[in-house]
Amino acid sequence: MTDVRKYLREWAMPHVLCPGCAHGIVLKSFLEAVDQLQLDQDKVAMVAGIGCSSRLAGYADLCTMHGTHGRAPAFATGLKLARPDLDVVVVSGDGDGLAIGGNHLIHAARRNIDITVLLLNNSIYGMTGGQVAPTTPQGAIASTSPGGNSEASFDPCRLLTGAGASFVARVLAATPIEMTKTIVEAMSHPGFAFIEIVGDCPEYFGRYNKAGGGAEMLNFIARQGESVAVPLTSKRFVNHVPAPEPRPGLRTGVLNREIRPVYSGVRGAVSDEA
Amino acid sequence: MAETRLIQGNEACALGAIAAGCRFFGGYPITPSSGIAEQMVRLLPGVGGVFIQMEDEIASLAAVIGASLGGSKAMTATSGPGFSLMQEHIGFAAMAEVPCVIVNVMRGGPSTGLPTSPSQGDVMQARWGTHGDHPAVVLAPSSVGEVHELTVRAFNLAERFRTPVILTYDEVVGHTRESVILPDRVDVVDRPRPDEDPGSFLPKRVTPDGVPPMAAFGDGYRFHVTGLAHDERGFPTQDNAVAGALLTRLHNKIDDHLDEVADVEEYMLDDADVVLFAYGIVGRSAHEAVRRARDRGVRAGLFRPRTLWPFPSGRLAEVTAGVDRVIVAEMNLGQMISEVAGAAAATTEVVGHLRADGKPITPSELLETVLAQGGDRP
Numbered sequence: 001m002t003d004v005r006k007y008l009r010e011w012a013m014p015h016v017l018c019p020g021c022a023h024g025i026v027l028k029s030f031l032e033a034v035d036q037l038q039l040d041q042d043k044v045a046m047v048a049g050i051g052c053s054s055r056l057a058g059y060a061d062l063c064t065m066h067g068t069h070g071r072a073p074a075f076a077t078g079l080k081l082a083r084p085d086l087d088v089v090v091v092s093g094d095g096d097g098l099a100i101g102g103n104h105l106i107h108a109a110r111r112n113i114d115i116t117v118l119l120l121n122n123s124i125y126g127m128t129g130g131q132v133a134p135t136t137p138q139g140a141i142a143s144t145s146p147g148g149n150s151e152a153s154f155d156p157c158r159l160l161t162g163a164g165a166s167f168v169a170r171v172l173a174a175t176p177i178e179m180t181k182t183i184v185e186a187m188s189h190p191g192f193a194f195i196e197i198v199g200d201c202p203e204y205f206g207r208y209n210k211a212g213g214g215a216e217m218l219n220f221i222a223r224q225g226e227s228v229a230v231p232l233t234s235k236r237f238v239n240h241v242p243a244p245e246p247r248p249g250l251r252t253g254v255l256n257r258e259i260r261p262v263y264s265g266v267r268g269a270v271s272d273e274a
Numbered sequence: 275m276a277e278t279r280l281i282q283g284n285e286a287c288a289l290g291a292i293a294a295g296c297r298f299f300g301g302y303p304i305t306p307s308s309g310i311a312e313q314m315v316r317l318l319p320g321v322g323g324v325f326i327q328m329e330d331e332i333a334s335l336a337a338v339i340g341a342s343l344g345g346s347k348a349m350t351a352t353s354g355p356g357f358s359l360m361q362e363h364i365g366f367a368a369m370a371e372v373p374c375v376i377v378n379v380m381r382g383g384p385s386t387g388l389p390t391s392p393s394q395g396d397v398m399q400a401r402w403g404t405h406g407d408h409p410a411v412v413l414a415p416s417s418v419g420e421v422h423e424l425t426v427r428a429f430n431l432a433e434r435f436r437t438p439v440i441l442t443y444d445e446v447v448g449h450t451r452e453s454v455i456l457p458d459r460v461d462v463v464d465r466p467r468p469d470e471d472p473g474s475f476l477p478k479r480v481t482p483d484g485v486p487p488m489a490a491f492g493d494g495y496r497f498h499v500t501g502l503a504h505d506e507r508g509f510p511t512q513d514n515a516v517a518g519a520l521l522t523r524l525h526n527k528i529d530d531h532l533d534e535v536a537d538v539e540e541y542m543l544d545d546a547d548v549v550l551f552a553y554g555i556v557g558r559s560a561h562e563a564v565r566r567a568r569d570r571g572v573r574a575g576l577f578r579p580r581t582l583w584p585f586p587s588g589r590l591a592e593v594t595a596g597v598d599r600v601i602v603a604e605m606n607l608g609q610m611i612s613e614v615a616g617a618a619a620a621t622t623e624v625v626g627h628l629r630a631d632g633k634p635i636t637p638s639e640l641l642e643t644v645l646a647q648g649g650d651r652p
């Protein structure tokens with residue numbers, strides 16, 4: 001384990017996140033990956049949208065941007081095209097990335113822009129107070145689904161695979177070492193890399209669904225995880241949540257990996273090849 | 275050698291952008307502005323720039339802002355409905371102080387409206403379209419040559435003041451082909467850069483002229499950019515005094531330098547009894563109407579702001595002192611007229627010549643109005 005404090009803006013602490021929130025684990029794993037890759041801090045950009053997850057960018061001592069709700073992949077696209085020398089990482093949440101920003105995310109994936117997207121999925125809107133998200137399981141309680149969510153939810157990894165993301169992985173916030181390893185692979189991948197990081201929101205999802213605090217929730221999520229490498233049996237879907245639909249196959253690991261041309265905009269001397 | 279070319283307004287815009295140093299364009303197809311994108315995709319690769327067609331106008335301006343943070347001069351272009359979608363990021367660029375140029379080739383609205391007919395219905399949206407208090411710099415060329423000139427100026431003002439600048443003209447200016455003489459070289463302004471060492475860099479440092487030096491991502495300065503109210507470190511704050519001071523500075527950095535921003539064409543105003551206030555394409559009809567009115571012995575004059583916002587209230591008050599009537603001619607149902615009424619001398623009557631049916635205002639119809647309003651005082 002590295003001491004990641006050199007990658008943190010300690011002057012910006014204390015942070016805004018709740019006790020037990022997995023987002024802090026993600027920041028640490030990401031900074032570990034930056035360290036393992038021996039990246040120059042001046043050359044790493046972290047582009048965020050709006051939401052609890054997006055606040056992580058402010059604490060990383062990198063080139064950081066906290067943009068508008070859902071638009072981080074579009075900001076990141078412009079930045080990466082203008083500055084191919086930068087490693088550009090998007091940090092987003094499930095509401096940010098899949099609801100208001102879904103269009104930007106799928107088009108960045110389709111183009112195979114050379115950026116990495118960390119989508120922190122906690123199945124709810126945290127910052128605005130626990131509203132239902134496109135990833136909230138059916139049956140789960142949120143402030144705008146008090147009787148249990150009746151909408152179907154997205155499987156982010158299938159969505160992004162369909163959109164053409166050339167690297168797609170799912171990791172659990174409960175397994176930070178695995179997460180770091182996956183982020184290293186994603187950032188080393190030429191092209192668009194997407195990682196869904198399944199975490200918790202004890203403050204809202206946990207409270208509304210009587211799923212316990214941070215530790216209980218992460219344990220619960222860990223038991224749902226079925227690694228594509230080593231399948232677990234029978235332990236999925238322990239029913240802490242009042243009658244939710246089981247989340248089919250919370251498979252973890254690298255789910256899609258292909259090499260295809262990276263898009264870097266219309267550039268170069270010949271313009272009509274576009 | 276200055277070059278004479280027969281080109282459309284949208285082409286002049288693209289050429290002006292390249293001359294000003296624009297090296298990134300992100301856009302989305304929409305009539306009547308698409309010609310700008312179609313030129314930029316051909317011009318940018320030859321000068322080491324990058325073009326991308328984004329998935330919508332929200333993303334287009336986001337990509338432009340991202341590129342500008344990376345150090346590129348960047349532009350997008352749109353019309354009507356697309357301009358509505360861009361409002362979110364015009365506010366972001368104003369708050370985060372990211373230089374960029376947004377071109378809005380106006381068409382009839384609201385909604386999908388009249389896609390291939392001219393209008394000046396977006397001039398208030400250009401000022402107030404995004405939420406919250408924010409400064410606005412909006413330029414309005416009236417001819418193909420002026421599109422070129424004011425596109426360069428839009429980039430220079432954006433860089434000088436670290437602010438989004440909107441260049442707006444209507445469909446007629448965008449599509450008309452005119453013979454223009456393009457200058458060989460233009461004066462180019464670059465954003466202020468920090469000279470302190472990265473360790474002591476404050477991305478939103480309050481400087482005497484109100485414009486903080488701007489580093490690019492990747493150039494050795496690490497900093498945070500946010501649309502939240504923030505302090506000199508660029509970090510979000512809930513401190514009311516700091517948030518208030520930020521908004522005040524964002525306004526003052528423009529308002530304290532109005533001499534650099536203001537730009538008005540004044541024609542035959544010295545002895546005028548009746549003044550036409552017009553901008554964009556209508557300014558040309560108004561110019562001709564004034565000339566014809568003078569031929570008939572009517573003392574008419576023209577006040578044509580080439581910078582629409584900040585509104586030239588002070589100058590308008592000066593030139594309308596002693597003027598009987600101001601006729602505001604615009605292709606909408608009355609937008610700038612309220613600004614004119616607010617600025618003109620109390621004894622000056624302000625009337626409108628308004629048209630919002632997708633047809634340009636002609637010199638002849640303006641002449642009729644001038645003769646009706648001012649013809650009794652030869």
Ligand code: SF4
Nearest residue numbers: 017018021052126201
């Ligand atoms: S509201 Fe939820 S997601 Fe947001 S910081 Fe708190 S626990 Fe984390």
